[in-house]
Amino acid sequence: MNVSIIGATGYGGGELFRLLYQHPVFNIHSVHTTRDEIPLVEEFPNLNGLTDITLKNIDPEDIAKHSDIVFLATPSGVSSKLVSAFVETGIQIIDLSGDLRLTDGDEYRKWYKHEPVNDDLLSKAVYGLTEWNRSKIKETRLLSNPGCFPTATLLGLAPAVQENIIDPNIIIIDAKSGASGAGRSASKNLLFSEINENLKIYKVNQHQHIPEIEQQLKEWNHSVAPISFSTHLLPITRGIMSTIYVKLTKAISTENVIEIYQEIYKDSPFVRVRPKGNFPAINDVSGSNYCDIGLDVDERTGRLTIVSVIDNLIKGAAGQAIQNANLMNGLDERMGLEFIPLFP
Structure with missing residues (x-):
């Protein structure tokens, strides 16, 4: 083709x-x-x-x-x-x-x-969050590929929202991205001298990915309230880490939450759920189409911490686009994407 x-x-x-x-x-x-x-x-x-x-x-x-x-x-x-x-x-x-x-x-x-x-x-247009919209993706000829921050965030939140184990009124997302996420156009804010050995927040409460994340969350649960979503620029080239804080609606152990995630994503070859006490780093997925997720329940506060990492240029853009193109044409969604992440 x-x-x-x-x-x-x-x-x-x-x-x-x-x-x-x-x-x-x-x-x-x-x-x-x-x-x-x-x-x-x-x-x-x-x-x-x-x-x-x-x-x-x-x-x-x-x-x-x-x-x-x-x-x-x-x-x-x-x-x-x-x-x-x-x-x-x-x-x-x-x-x-x-x-x-x-x-x-x-x-x-x-x-x-x-x-x-x-x-x-x-x-x-069909929203191409692959793991959650496969049936529609297979039937469409017009696909909207998700943004990089929404991909990491929604894959991290989806099972908790779908299974109604969290309070839909309190979702706080602390997201960080490498400089390639800002594109290739010249910008003073992206000069080496500006970002090297630095960490800064940007588009505070104004990031264009906020309504995209909220729109999908409300499709899964109409009760979801407006989210708190902060983005930060890391002094690295590529990668996203989305750390998400949510309030649990019932007593549940870390082991049980991990079981829920593993069951839901068992047929999703590019989502890897970490075992208890094991949290992903950006380098664990760099150069790949994987999304790695780590989970931990804080029994003291009744909160669940979700850590979701992707390569913003691959799973957050080109890789997910090809994954969707595979499905649109009756191919295995893994085709052309089964490469091991870079390390180190």
Whole structure:
């Protein structure tokens, strides 16, 4: 099957190319950008000697004529315009931006500061949190890939929310990300001198992933109240750690919570639930499509601490997009993604 990537010069697009390059079924037919038509290797020197593919301008009809799937790795506000053009062609669309994630256009306008796509397109888009939406993903041709923070957070929270073992009114999320999560555009805040040997909070109570997380939590439990969600920038390249604090509604042991999580995720090959007393670090999943989860009940306070880690560029973006593309085309969701995390 031929695939095309739009937005191939960013970190997400580059990671899509790297992963799709070795996929046994998907063949990279073309890569596209709104910038100059240059060899891709000029943007990604790690591809030197591996490909002579050249960046091309965007022509939806021509792309749809030669490819079966198009991945949109473009900034929010750009994908919405492209989706409208691609839908008419019948090609499978996987959007990695936030443009299709919120079902309420007014909410999108409020948090993303762009005009939303029309309601008809929003209603057709399937939210691609793979482990929790497989049946719909298999049937769709228009998929909205989740954000990186929501992926780590929702995978960590889902079993507790679904099993009603926590108070839906008190959910506190302390999330930290590597610098690649901010994209590849130049920014003073991302200068080496600004982030090295530093840790800082950003977008306090204003992060655009807040409504995405709340929207999914409310689908699982209508009683979920607004969450407290804080994001911090780590002086590392890639990775996310989401540490979540919730109040239990009944007395339950750490062992029992772990059993619940292990049972729920037993058929999810990329979610690994740690045994008691064992907590994941970002390096444990770096360079992989895994999400590792650690759990602990504090009997003194009646709270459950959930630690969820992912590689933001893979499970939080390109890897999950390919996992969803596999399902959309009747393939094993693990195909092209079964690589061991880097260590150290």
